[in-house]
Amino acid sequence: MTTEKKKQLESSPENEPNLKGTLISVSVVGIFILVTWFGVFMLFLSR
Amino acid sequence: METATAPAKITNVFTNRGTKELSLPKNERRLVMSYMYVAFISLFIGGLMGLLQVLVRSGSFELPWGINYYTILTVHGVILGLVLTSFFIIGFQNALMGKTVGYSKKQLNWAWIGFAVMTIGMISAAITVLLGKANVLYTFYAPLQAHPVFYIGITLVVVGSWINAFVNFRQFYVWKKNHPDEKSPLLAFMVVINMLMWCIATIGVASAMLAQFIPWSLGYKNTINVLLSRTLFWYFGHPLVYFWLLPAYMAWYAIIPKIIGGKIFSDTLARFSFILFLFFSIPVGLHHQLTEPGLDSTWKFIQVILTFMVVIPSLMTAFSLFATFEITGRKKGYGGLFGWLKHLPWKDVRFLAPFIGMLAFIPGGAGGIVNASYQINTLVHNTIWVTGHFHLTAATTVILTFFGIAYWLIPHLTGRKLTKSVNRLGIIQTILWTVGMLIMSTSMHIQGLIGGPRRSDYSDYGGTAQAAEWGAYQMAQAVGGTILFIAIILMVYIFIKMVFFSPKGEEEFPIAQEEDHAEFTPKWTENWKLWISITIVLILFAYTVPVMDVIQNAPPGSAPFDWPIGNS
Ligand code: HEM
Ligand SMILES: [Cu+2]
Numbered sequence: 379m380t381t382e383k384k385k386q387l388e389s390s391p392e393n394e395p396n397l398k399g400t401l402i403s404v405s406v407v408g409i410f411i412l413v414t415w416f417g418v419f420m421l422f423l424s425r
Numbered sequence: 426m427e428t429a430t431a432p433a434k435i436t437n438v439f440t441n442r443g444t445k446e447l448s449l450p451k452n453e454r455r456l457v458m459s460y461m462y463v464a465f466i467s468l469f470i471g472g473l474m475g476l477l478q479v480l481v482r483s484g485s486f487e488l489p490w491g492i493n494y495y496t497i498l499t500v501h502g503v504i505l506g507l508v509l510t511s512f513f514i515i516g517f518q519n520a521l522m523g524k525t526v527g528y529s530k531k532q533l534n535w536a537w538i539g540f541a542v543m544t545i546g547m548i549s550a551a552i553t554v555l556l557g558k559a560n561v562l563y564t565f566y567a568p569l570q571a572h573p574v575f576y577i578g579i580t581l582v583v584v585g586s587w588i589n590a591f592v593n594f595r596q597f598y599v600w601k602k603n604h605p606d607e608k609s610p611l612l613a614f615m616v617v618i619n620m621l622m623w624c625i626a627t628i629g630v631a632s633a634m635l636a637q638f639i640p641w642s643l644g645y646k647n648t649i650n651v652l653l654s655r656t657l658f659w660y661f662g663h664p665l666v667y668f669w670l671l672p673a674y675m676a677w678y679a680i681i682p683k684i685i686g687g688k689i690f691s692d693t694l695a696r697f698s699f700i701l702f703l704f705f706s707i708p709v710g711l712h713h714q715l716t717e718p719g720l721d722s723t724w725k726f727i728q729v730i731l732t733f734m735v736v737i738p739s740l741m742t743a744f745s746l747f748a749t750f751e752i753t754g755r756k757k758g759y760g761g762l763f764g765w766l767k768h769l770p771w772k773d774v775r776f777l778a779p780f781i782g783m784l785a786f787i788p789g790g791a792g793g794i795v796n797a798s799y800q801i802n803t804l805v806h807n808t809i810w811v812t813g814h815f816h817l818t819a820a821t822t823v824i825l826t827f828f829g830i831a832y833w834l835i836p837h838l839t840g841r842k843l844t845k846s847v848n849r850l851g852i853i854q855t856i857l858w859t860v861g862m863l864i865m866s867t868s869m870h871i872q873g874l875i876g877g878p879r880r881s882d883y884s885d886y887g888g889t890a891q892a893a894e895w896g897a898y899q900m901a902q903a904v905g906g907t908i909l910f911i912a913i914i915l916m917v918y919i920f921i922k923m924v925f926f927s928p929k930g931e932e933e934f935p936i937a938q939e940e941d942h943a944e945f946t947p948k949w950t951e952n953w954k955l956w957i958s959i960t961i962v963l964i965l966f967a968y969t970v971p972v973m974d975v976i977q978n979a980p981p982g983s984a985p986f987d988w989p990i991g992n993s
Contacts, residue, residue: 415791418804
């Protein structure tokens with residue numbers, strides 16, 4: 379496993395790409411899911 | 426396109442990257458096109474039924490000639506939910522297999538046999554539905570009983586799809602044998618996963634048909650175990666929706682990056698998410714039966730938990746897509762937090778249609794999580810909310826992605842070009858679909874939350890106050906549905922144009938490649954024995970006890986109901 383890891387690291391000399399926009403985008407998706415769910419849950423509780 | 430392979434050394438990674446592309450010979454193109462014809466004819470017929478449904482439900486239109494609302498609803502559900510989807514998918518997947526691993530002559534002959542069996546089955550079932558002899562809706566819930574030919578036809582469709590699946594497995598196996606140290610082409614790997622899932626799932630319908638529905642409808646058996654038949658249906662019914670979705674994911678992971686001028690984000694991530702979909706698509710069908718009496722709530726709960734596992738590969742997919750867009754944009758020099766959005770080819774319908782499909786999956790997926798949440802399900806169960814939900818997931822996410830595929834696949838197959846004017850029509854089509862669906866689906870969601878039922882002819886329910894609240898939403902659905910129908914006409918026009926009239930030429934079959942320095946894909950991704958074993962173990966775990974229970978403590982069997990709807 380460790381040798382494999384090393385090999386993989388060697389084979390990807392580029393540095394990590396900048397994925398800030400991705401982080402924010404997936405977070406927004408996550409928050410949207412939570413808001414939807416809790417919205418319907420409140421409706422469920424109120425009935 | 427293949428990168429040179431490193432000298433043979435025993436490692437636990439595949440050292441080749443990328444996919445070598447084959448070209449599709451004439452006969453393979455013809456096979457795929459045959460599937461496409463069925464798919465687009467289905468789109469037209471099913472869309473027409475959809476239009477009639479929304480008009481009837483608005484209360485201002487009555488079906489002529491005594492046609493039963495549930496006949497057209499059955500046509501709509503069967504022809505769009507079962508026929509259009511499975512024919513488009515198997516056709517598309519056959520194109521992917523031809524392009525990545527190829528067909529032998531014998532394999533291609535068998536693929537044609539599969540197509541013939543599917544088509545014969547489909548036409549027989551369709552005739553019974555159109556004659557009103559099978560008004561049982563696409564879920565064919567017992568004790569509603571259809572004409573035996575309906576059940577036999579559906580069984581043949583399944584058998585035909587199995588023949589096709591085994592051809593795909595064989596193609597894959599032969600390729601692997603000829604390329605022992607290479608990783609399989611990503612798209613072929615994905616097709617095999619989807620067909621494996623399909624084969625395991627359709628055992629449910631096939632056994633319900635052979636052991637229950639066919640003998641019962643032929644009169645050899647007087648009664649049917651309703652609960653067992655529904656459980657077997659949903660054992661198939663949930664993986665069915667993933668059978669629709671995974672081909673869309675194939676395009677998102679491995680085709681869209683090429684269209685936007687980028688690379689595959691991570692080959693390993695894509696494969697692993699497909700493996701997780703295989704695991705968690707089948708042992709979860711009870712989440713459609715949460716209000717079904719006679720099933721132990723413990724097992725419903727366990728399957729709800731398993732259902733939520735599918736959130737993992739879904740969010741992996743979302744992450745991977747955003748990352749593809751962002752990395753590609755940044756490479757092209759677009760900076761800032763969201764500057765990379767600007768590079769996306771918004772004017773290319775091959776991108777725009779699937780992209781809107783992706784967006785629709787955000788509310789679609791969120792709604793699905795609501796549906797599957799055991800207690801909250803009681804709020805939406807059997808309401809038109811559910812219909813709103815799957816018109817987002819199936820009829821937008823999946824269908825718009827399929828349209829996005831059709832814009833290049835059909836011209837590629839017919840040796841024509843995707844012209845600028847067709848591209849423009851396609852963009853109009855996509856916008857119409859988006860607007861129509863936004864109106865129809867949103868009003869369905871709201872009407873469902875205030876109690877409006879699905880699968881319901883127009884009724885004022887004896888003038889109750891609650892039903893009066895639904896009227897405006899049903900009107901809105903008629904408006905949205907009409908826009909959608911116009912979009913369907915436009916799509917059929919585009920299809921005809923791409924098949925017969927566009928100028929001759931070569932249209933690209935876009936298959937994305939990996940980055941030159943992408944990490945190597947580990948060999949464990951192709952440990953098929955392990956993946957199949959885990960899938961089977963999960964199914965046995967989730968289903969053995971409830972199914973034994975349904976058989977041993979069977980409810981009294983039901984005689985057939987063929988009235989008011991059914992076979993009458
Ligand atoms: C013109 C476009 C469309 C319109 C106006 C439309 C409208 C409708 C309506 C109003 C219903 C619910 C009727 C009821 O519950 O009584 C329905 C059900 C359904 N639709 Fe559509 N739809 C359209 C396109 C599609 C597409 C493209 C698909 C599939 C890919 C699809 C799949 C389904 C399915 C599976 C059902 C469930 C049938 C059932 O409950 O038995 N629809 N549609
Ligand atoms: Cu489901």
